[in-house]
Amino acid sequence: MAEPTISVIIPAYNAAAFIAEALLSVLNQTSPADEVIVVNDGSTDNTRQVAASFEPHFGGRLIIIDQANAGVAAARNAAYRRASGELVAMLDADDYYLPAFLATARRAFTLMPDIVLFFGDTEIVDANGPTGRLNSEGKPVRTLPAIEIDGLFKVRGSTFTTLLEGSYIPVCAAAVRRATALAVGLFDLSVRTSEDRDFFCRLALRGPMAFSREVMAHERIHGGNISISTHRVDLARNVLTVMRKLRRPEHACLMSDQERSALEAVYKDEFFNYVYNLSSAGWRAYVKGVAMLPADERLAALHPKHLARALAAAVGMSSND
Template identity: 35%
Template sequence: MEAPKFSVLIANYNNAHLIGQALDSIKRQTIQDFEVIVVDDGSTDNSRSAVEAEMASFGGRLRYIYQSNGGVASARNAAIMASSGSYLTFLDPDDYWHAERLEAHAAILDQNEAVGLCCSDFDRLHEDGHVEQHFSRWVPFPNFPFEQRISREDSLRWLLAVNFIGTNGVTIRRRCVQAVGLFTESYRQAEDYDYWLRCAVNTEFYVIPRVLHTYRIHQGGLTKNFLENCEYSQRVVLYFAETYEGFIGSHGLGGAVRSAIARRWYEIGNLSFEGGDIRKAFGSYLTGLRSEISFPNVLRFLSVAARKTIRLGTFGSLSRERLARHS
């Protein structure tokens, strides 16, 4: 039996109420040359019956695999190992694709053999119905190389500056997956960021500035914990810098890596400050200063430290005034 063009990989955990919409968005694709693999990561709801109810409509192209709970990276790895398509692509069970999603990605990968990873823009749908376009928020750079092949070095530079990739908007050529390997299961968050960085070492990227899927923002979801996500992202970058030290040095990426590490320490500091952990905040700022010895970074440290010190002083004055007023 001939392998399909696409393997659509879904890692599911307790999304029985939403996975039907995700699967329906796959059925509506303008390209129908695909297999769908749902790996259920130990769900305790009726996910199995929700998926099985859709099997007949897929005509044998939908597979359901159950495993004990091991996390999203483990579930994605199980789906990768069970897949057979030329192109591997991801869809979370609580999100959905637009009808041309597969066709748009196939057009790029079919015509650009050197490109191993293609990604596209998406809408972020909040629980209150508010919608924002991902690239307009996270890639405010006028020179971002949309709609062109991006070299490994430039892909890494942009990824280190901002993780512009949404997992549901990614398609990866099988040979790239074979070179990169599997997702790192020890990461509770940012396992996708780690994977994109590793992909960039191995292949060229292509970014489509067109909204081709919708991503739901859940108030109780993992993505709500910005501090934890930022800390995991920093862990990913630090490990990447150590593991790929030779590649980074030989391709002139040392400055980009150091800048990314310093910038993320400031982000951790800011989030810690807003959460009330002042000691951790200023400790992170100092670590950020030590991470990159450069004039711009010294200015950044002085600016951040001065602003936070002023805020602390203002808060202290207001607190004393309130105490005096009530004494």
């Protein structure tokens, strides 16, 4: 059986400092990519020039798309639509592969032709270099029920219920069946901070997934603390939007009874989390946020506990919950 073709897609915004390392890691794969697509997402530095300097090394396999800045999800979607490979491997411009990633991904899809996604582990990199910390630490991937097949692991049953709680799939070490990604509608541009979880949940409803416990890529973490209250509200709103969307009939019809029950439980938790964060942000944010909720959620959001919390936040007091 012929191995599947693979397109590597790299969204890049002001990534001149890192994209050479990303492209070099693709160039150094033991099993070469069939094509590499860089989407220059409106960069104002010399990201495009750095990427273009690699064109001679890829022998016509490097494609650069220029677009106005639209965000990482839109850049990935543009690359998916341009890609021709049976598989799409996603690499962010500031991350980089280990040499065996594409070979391992091809082997996984060849051994398990029904899977829709394969992923490996990643090691976290900070400003000082590799940290020794793994993406999988403390995450469900370490306890997923799986069948070992030639050193790789095929998840038994759906990964949907565990992904509902949060994505543990590192984008920079994931390869997706392109036809399935297109079938589920790619990344949702209306979801700004939970787009990975949303995308992987929808993929999980379409077929099994497999993984390697080996480190397949280095994932760069940038500094900066953005855990301010308004950001927490935005995060919670986006997660609730994802859960609300997954309850739609076109997705719910693909779920088992267990998956639907799990979704309802997470939806309720995330609704409470959103309203809690909203009311903690103060009265004005609370009133504005509640007004934007669908009618069936608005009444629950007006519970006296939430009202009291919003009033307390407005006057600088602390409620008891």
